Amino acid sequence: MNAAQSLLHLLLPATCHACGSVLVGNERLLCLDCQLALAGSPMPAAGGNPTELLMYGRTGCKAAASAMRFTQQSTVQRVVHAMKFHGSAELCVAMGRDLGGTLLASGRFDTVEALVPVPLHWTRRLRRGYNQSLLLCQGIAQVMPRTIEDSVLRRARATAQQSLRSGSQREANVTAAFTVRHARRLEGRHVLLVDDVVTTGSTLAACVDALSTIPGITISIATLCIAI
Numbered sequence: 388m389n390a391a392q393s394l395l396h397l398l399l400p401a402t403c404h405a406c407g408s409v410l411v412g413n414e415r416l417l418c419l420d421c422q423l424a425l426a427g428s429p430m431p432a433a434g435g436n437p438t439e440l441l442m443y444g445r446t447g448c449k450a451a452a453s454a455m456r457f458t459q460q461s462t463v464q465r466v467v468h469a470m471k472f473h474g475s476a477e478l479c480v481a482m483g484r485d486l487g488g489t490l491l492a493s494g495r496f497d498t499v500e501a502l503v504p505v506p507l508h509w510t511r512r513l514r515r516g517y518n519q520s521l522l523l524c525q526g527i528a529q530v531m532p533r534t535i536e537d538s539v540l541r542r543a544r545a546t547a548q549q550s551l552r553s554g555s556q557r558e559a560n561v562t563a564a565f566t567v568r569h570a571r572r573l574e575g576r577h578v579l580l581v582d583d584v585v586t587t588g589s590t591l592a593a594c595v596d597a598l599s600t601i602p603g604i605t606i607s608i609a610t611l612c613i614a615i
């Protein structure tokens with residue numbers, strides 16, 4: 388930290404992106420309490436984990452996993468909220484590194500060749516300033532070096548915020564919302580589809596439907612957390 392940064396830090400102390408408490412010592416982005424809370428909500432990445440059970444029957448994906456359990460009023464929920472609505476781009480990348488660590492440790496995603504973020508419609512990306520799933524991919528790539536392909540899968544139309552809808556509404560909301568272009572970039576490759584939260588799985592299933600039109604593609608799925 389240089390002198391100017393130190394002064395700024397003194398005047399405007401950095402706060403935890405999840406709980407808002409002032410960060411001390413070596414804490415970065417999240418306070419120690421929140422880091423411990425996240426570490427206390429892990430999900431298994433072994434075969435038959437809840438994300439895989441949710442997605443496998445619907446998509447025939449090769450493997451699927453999430454790093455954390457998402458519950459209401461939890462630290463995980465506050466982190467996801469900060470990622471989506473508080474402009475915490477750096478936090479998205481840090482969480483991507485955590486997710487990458489989970490995937491790497493499982494040994495089940497070693498043959499993945501490319502990372503594909505679930506796209507936002509451009510109007511929402513413009514409002515938010517970034518796509519949190521793309522930033523998650525950048526974090527994953529820091530621990531699991533793979534190319535990121537974010538130009539193939541497109542969100543063809545803006546859909547209403549999924550979190551405000553019921554299960555059947557979500558399904559209808561995302562149907563045919565995704566299209567594919569430059570398909571040859573992913574032909575014959577094993578891709579990892581990445582999103583922040585999986586709830587009903589309808590968004591991911593719609594993405595898999597679109598990607599499945601690409602010849603020879605193999606699809607796995609990773610999300611930062613699963614709401615169960």
Ligand SMILES: [Zn+2]
Pocket residue numbers: 403404405406407408417418419420421422
């Ligand atoms: Zn905190």
